[in-house]
Amino acid sequence: MDAGATIDAVRDQTETERDRLGSDKVLIAATGATLETEAVLTAATTREAGLADTLGQWAAETDSDVATQFKTAAEAATERADRIGGDAGDSDGFIDHLETVSGTARRVGAALVAAPLVADRFYLQVVSFFINEADENRADTFREIRREASALDDGMTALEHLSESDREAAAAAATDAIGAAYDDYAETLEAMGLDPKPIC
Template structure:
């Protein structure tokens, strides 16, 4: 598989989890059922700030061309944190999972493929929240943040530096990270007495 096919493979493997992570319940889980502007901003700032910190550390620990992609992605996440303009809270389940990842290929999969795919779903609901709040300025800001945070350019470039077997490793790590994010989401909702599965 080339880089593009690797990303498509991750999408195919995680379609169910990603769809559920894009439901309107994701902000209930992310804010501990506090669906207010400050709580939503804190959840977004937590994700971007935590991602920036981890990616920056990975860049420093990586002795290959992939370090540049980690560094660029870290700078971008830090920039989004500044635009969100809110204090970060305690790390969420996905950020906790990032702390367990070692190995360059695994980190490429998790930080540069899984993270953008998850961000696309999270920010879909953040945009919807601010539309419902009639806060068009913040809705526009988060449309832009969603577009940037879900971009896979760094991931595709980094995957291109890896061997085919390493890309398979990256895909497996990305799939595992998305599944871990879903498990955390599901367990959080279940603890609130809510069903994480969509009502059909």
């Protein structure tokens, strides 16, 4: 399984969770049902700042070629957090999960594969929020942030540095991380009395 096939396998295994993480309920969960501009900016900043902190720590701890991808991704997340300009709050379940991941291969899967796939769904709804708010400038900003945050270039490069068995470990860790993001989302909504499953 090469790098591209590894990412495709993760996509296939997490299709349901990612679809639900891209629903219009994701911002309800992320903001505690406070669907206002500042709350949305805080949710987005919190995710990027938490990702940057975790990746920066991993870059310092990693003694392999993959350290470069962790460092690059950390710097990019920091830049996005600065551009969003909100006040970071308490980390969510996805970032909390990342902090528990150990081993280079598993960290590659969790942060450089899973995080972009989760970001793609999250920022889809952030863009929609600002379109609905008739704030076209912020909608454009978040379209660009979505494109950057969901890019898998660092993940592809890092996976290419790994052995096939390590890529399998990375795929499993990515699947676990997306599962953690979904579980946090579902539990938050259920605590509000909402069903995380789509209404058909």
